[in-house]
């Protein structure tokens with residue numbers, strides 16, 4: 244009898260569960276918006292299960308297929324969350340820029356109370372985001388970034404020696420080498436720390452940066468659950484970051500703040516600017532922790548991989564590599580071979596090469612927003628309802644032949660004249676009030692690294708490797724699924 248009752252309850256539960264999902268998944272059909280067939284229970288979140296297809300490949304394919312059918316938008320589901328994907332560049336422009344007040348959230352999950360580190364600018368919403376963005380904007384001006392250049396410069400000599408030592412042993416794992424430099428630069432500028440990763444690649448800081456960025460499938464699901472039901476997740480005190488990682492970075496910031504205060508030390512770095520905000524009562528210690536941690540969350544993979552992808556294309560296009568090296572050497576020769584903030588600004592071809600690498604390999608392949616109040620889409624007969632997520636398919640736009648002729652060809656000359664690029668078709672740093680705040684700093688690091696590398700070394704692909712690159716299927720940012728070994732020859 245007990246068994247039978249249990250069976251009835253279980254059957255009722257399964258039927259209700261299935262009916263709920265079935266009904267939820269009729270939303271886009273009822274709205275008359277074209278959609279991709281969802282699967283119970285994950286909806287269209289297949290990209291994270293189908294391990295062979297990365298975010299990059301998935302969104303490129305979906306964009307191409309949808310555009311080929313002449314469709315202007317698409318409806319998707321992330322579990323039962325609604326995702327609206329616009330393909331029309333005017334609609335995209337309005338969402339990111341003109342009608343931003345309907346879309347000022349990103350809809351990421353954070354739990355400030357239990358883990359202050361998660362409340363960084365990328366994740367914050369509403370008023371708190373607005374206030375924090377205003378306070379952080381002055382930290383990223385050209386003047387402040389120029390000040391940080393000394394920190395970048397101080398680390399590049401050791402980097403060149405490290406690459407020099409590695410290349411004596413054979414091909415070099417170039418992403419790893421660049422990643423170590425980025426950890427040193429970020430650790431020094433945002434935490435005031437001498438990371439010294441070239442001497443100890445498995446140091447505590449290097450280990451914790453990796454653990455902070457690479458999250459397990461279980462942590463990923465906790466994050467998705469937090470996005471789906473933030474209030475329940477906060478009630479359950481759900482955290483998608485390991486305790487070791489959050490303790491490590493929190494202690495690091497506390498110790499640095501204490502040290503500087505006790506010893507009255509002041510440095511020209513990001514950490515000092517954050518401490519100054521705390522001294523003027525604009526930031527709490529928790530804010531300082533979160534926003535310092537942000538540099539690793541938002542900057543580590545983006546800067547490392549942008550540099551590595553650019554080098555990869557320079558190997559495939561040796562004429563472009565030579566032309567860029569010529570520019571680097573010619574500009575540096577005016578200053579005894581020294582790299583300065585000013586002479587990096589003179590490298591115009593360098594800008595074109597990096598812009599083209601970011602077109603082909605946008606390290607963040609999609610931009611996301613969350614609708615905060617119902618929005619009638621001009622031109623289209625549809626209302627995006629509050630709480631719907633909007634996905635802008637950056638990578639699709641970047642490979643659309645309507646906007647970029649021969650999109651599979653690495654051609655920096657497309658960026659020789661800004662007017663060649665149609666507005667809103669090129670979004671490696673996003674757009675509008677929530678665009679990338681670290682763009683100047685990120686580009687400065689990428690440029691500095693490429694300049695010192697090209698001045699000192701020649702790069703080529705290892706025998707037998709012709710590409711294309713394979714990307715990781717579970718990562719949100721564009722990361723490699725294989726080691727990028729390059730032959731490095733001292734010049």
Ligand code: HEM
Nearest residue numbers: 364365541542545546607671672673674677678679681685
């Ligand atoms: C080449 C390097 C980088 C690339 C390609 C890149 C790309 C992006 C993209 C695509 C976005 C989303 C923009 C949007 O939603 O409209 C973003 C946001 C952001 N990035 Fe970067 N980024 C880079 C480096 C950095 C660095 C070094 C920092 C340092 C702190 C940083 C901090 C941020 C922050 C805080 C946001 C969120 C801004 C907000 O929500 O207000 N990024 N980045």
